[in-house]
Amino acid sequence: MASNEKFNFAQSVAEALADSQLRANFRFATDTLIQRRGTVFASPEETNFLRDVGSSMKKDVLANLPDLLERFEAKCIKNGIVVHWAETAKDANEIILSILNEKSAKKVVKGKSMASEEIHLNAYLEEHDKEVVETDFGEFIIQLCNEPPSHIIVPAVHKNRKQIAEVLAEHVEGMEYTEDVDIMLENVRNTLREHFKTADAGISGVNFGIVETGSLCLVENEGNGRMCTTVPPLHIALMGIEKLIENVEDIPAIYRLLCGSATGQRITTYFNMISGPRKKDERDGPKEVHLVLLDNGRSRIMNDPQLGDVLKCIRCGTCLNHCPVFTRIGGHAYGSTYPGPIGEILVPQLEGLNPKGAIATASSLCDACSEACPVRIPIPEIIRRMRDESYGHGDPNSVAGYGYKKNCVESMVWRGWKWSQTSPFMNKVMLKGLALFGKWIPVVGPLKSWMSVRSKPTFGKNSLKDLVKKEGVRHE
Amino acid sequence: MSSSAESRERILSRLYNAQQYGRDAYVPQKKVWTIRNRPKEKNITEFMERMGAVRTEVYRTKGTEWVAELQKLVEERGQKTLLHAPSTPTGKVLAEKWKKKSPCKLVTWKDSIEEFKDDLFACDGAVTGCIGGIAESAAVILWPTEEEPRLMSIVPPLHVVVVEADKIYTSFQDAIKKLKWNTSMPTNALLISGPSKTADIELILQFGVHGPTDLVVFITE
Numbered sequence A: 001m002a003s004n005e006k007f008n009f010a011q012s013v014a015e016a017l018a019d020s021q022l023r024a025n026f027r028f029a030t031d032t033l034i035q036r037r038g039t040v041f042a043s044p045e046e047t048n049f050l051r052d053v054g055s056s057m058k059k060d061v062l063a064n065l066p067d068l069l070e071r072f073e074a075k076c077i078k079n080g081i082v083v084h085w086a087e088t089a090k091d092a093n094e095i096i097l098s099i100l101n102e103k104s105a106k107k108v109v110k111g112k113s114m115a116s117e118e119i120h121l122n123a124y125l126e127e128h129d130k131e132v133v134e135t136d137f138g139e140f141i142i143q144l145c146n147e148p149p150s151h152i153i154v155p156a157v158h159k160n161r162k163q164i165a166e167v168l169a170e171h172v173e174g175m176e177y178t179e180d181v182d183i184m185l186e187n188v189r190n191t192l193r194e195h196f197k198t199a200d201a202g203i204s205g206v207n208f209g210i211v212e213t214g215s216l217c218l219v220e221n222e223g224n225g226r227m228c229t230t231v232p233p234l235h236i237a238l239m240g241i242e243k244l245i246e247n248v249e250d251i252p253a254i255y256r257l258l259c260g261s262a263t264g265q266r267i268t269t270y271f272n273m274i275s276g277p278r279k280k281d282e283r284d285g286p287k288e289v290h291l292v293l294l295d296n297g298r299s300r301i302m303n304d305p306q307l308g309d310v311l312k313c314i315r316c317g318t319c320l321n322h323c324p325v326f327t328r329i330g331g332h333a334y335g336s337t338y339p340g341p342i343g344e345i346l347v348p349q350l351e352g353l354n355p356k357g358a359i360a361t362a363s364s365l366c367d368a369c370s371e372a373c374p375v376r377i378p379i380p381e382i383i384r385r386m387r388d389e390s391y392g393h394g395d396p397n398s399v400a401g402y403g404y405k406k407n408c409v410e411s412m413v414w415r416g417w418k419w420s421q422t423s424p425f426m427n428k429v430m431l432k433g434l435a436l437f438g439k440w441i442p443v444v445g446p447l448k449s450w451m452s453v454r455s456k457p458t459f460g461k462n463s464l465k466d467l468v469k470k471e472g473v474r475h476e
Numbered sequence B: 001m002s003s004s005a006e007s008r009e010r011i012l013s014r015l016y017n018a019q020q021y022g023r024d025a026y027v028p029q030k031k032v033w034t035i036r037n038r039p040k041e042k043n044i045t046e047f048m049e050r051m052g053a054v055r056t057e058v059y060r061t062k063g064t065e066w067v068a069e070l071q072k073l074v075e076e077r078g079q080k081t082l083l084h085a086p087s088t089p090t091g092k093v094l095a096e097k098w099k100k101k102s103p104c105k106l107v108t109w110k111d112s113i114e115e116f117k118d119d120l121f122a123c124d125g126a127v128t129g130c131i132g133g134i135a136e137s138a139a140v141i142l143w144p145t146e147e148e149p150r151l152m153s154i155v156p157p158l159h160v161v162v163v164e165a166d167k168i169y170t171s172f173q174d175a176i177k178k179l180k181w182n183t184s185m186p187t188n189a190l191l192i193s194g195p196s197k198t199a200d201i202e203l204i205l206q207f208g209v210h211g212p213t214d215l216v217v218f219i220t221e
């Protein structure tokens, strides 16, 4: 599902809703993940305090971002890491390709990285004759069937055991259909070990970059990230410029917030801090480490006081799990690298409102996401901002596609509504009008689709206001 | 690369010009998460309990007793080879106490990974020391060295770690402070909290997907 093929959100939603297996898989997954998160964050007071810590830490980082980036870069260089800056997705892809070419690397093993999904790195490298192997178990499965991830933490969560078994039987050499998870894992393990051994380069994302020490932190359970960043002679890390953490001592809190929110663990199996290539006398680790700092629209987002909050995100994915819409339509329907609430506020900013602004409509603004977000991003407020921007109410310079949904009829209707709510006389006229003529409102346009699943409202003779005036309010 | 340098200039200048978070913008006071240190025994109990909960086998032993216990354990499981580093304190004890007749042979890492790769991937297990443990989050801390390279703790299916009881810290925060992590960061620093695992199939926890299937920890005093 390439991001920019004709994107029709309503249609993808309809398709997703019609797939009952998909809905069952997602419902089960999100319920389980919410429940697991609850086991780590059992005490509301402690959790809220920790979220304050996370939020203030990331705010602080954003407040000093350019200085921190310069310090971080200097530290990395001192550690022997080669630092590259990529302004766009295209730049990042080209930089990575040229590093690979320089080392005549053909085969690349990859750890899970949302940034690499964002720039469509795999497709780009494959076009240029590189062999790219995803090594995270879930990513491996969906790479086999050529699908994008449907969740930022558990990428193959839209598939159940049977569906995974089918994919493996079809694509992994010498494997037969089995629902025995142990056998599946064993086979995948062996296949991937061979790839680790023979790969020319490893590509990974970065969860946190520590400014103080110039370290790249990777958080994972499987160990494939450690393999990718240690076995091959070349390691390339791709990191969004907002992923910095100032000091080592900040790590425990943000790491706990990430693990707890993402998978309901107190700690992941591995926390891997990389601070440079193999030193003299060391016997393993890559001989070269390259870091690609990715902007791709982030520095522009920083320019807006409200929108900048998006950059606090640590990609934990818990807002997806808590979202009643995501739970029902799943990740693919959003047609974007980042689905769910975080996608709704980030993707339109990265890719423009037209057509991606549409995904910001997939929210009931119930606030469940922002109540769970470990860094307290006010997601629903920013969703409303996206909607405002789509209709041309906001800042014409902040998001591409500003006002693309603006239309005269709608503007007029809202203007009328505003009038009827601000002028007492017009308010009376409207209420009387609806009471008398409401039943003749023609069933067309939005009302028609609204009524396809609801019955038409009937208007009472007396408005609520009149009734209150007459009868008062009974406090029972 | 010149284009990278140009990008750098443009990105940084946009960031420096950004209105929101300019230096004079209001930023709330940073809050800090602290955990009070506890006595040693409490740390050890919590460490054992929490590590055990994610399928790590934890044993508490005196002096060099762990070697005999380990030997029993690997022989029962039919291990054939065990990678160790004889130049480290842990490896030295292991080599001295290991019964020569054991069906499980001790092997050492030779040369660099390029030469040793095939042997490494064929190893059944590895024994390493570590520089400490953390009770609150239940993990061992490894700073791999020339003697004990990074891959020893990830490639072989069994990983055995020996941790000194005195070096089990209450919290990650405390470990960072005591180890002066901010000034002495090694090439690679690791927290390891259990065997490698995945939950990518129906969110069911499965062990040993890429790294070790089994993690055994000996606490020694």
Ligand code: SF4
Binding pocket: A261, A312, A313, A314, A315, A316, A317, A318, A319, A320, A341, A342, A369, A372, A373, A374, A375, A376, A377
């Ligand atoms: S917006 Fe918040 S909850 Fe959602 S992924 Fe980012 S950090 Fe997690």
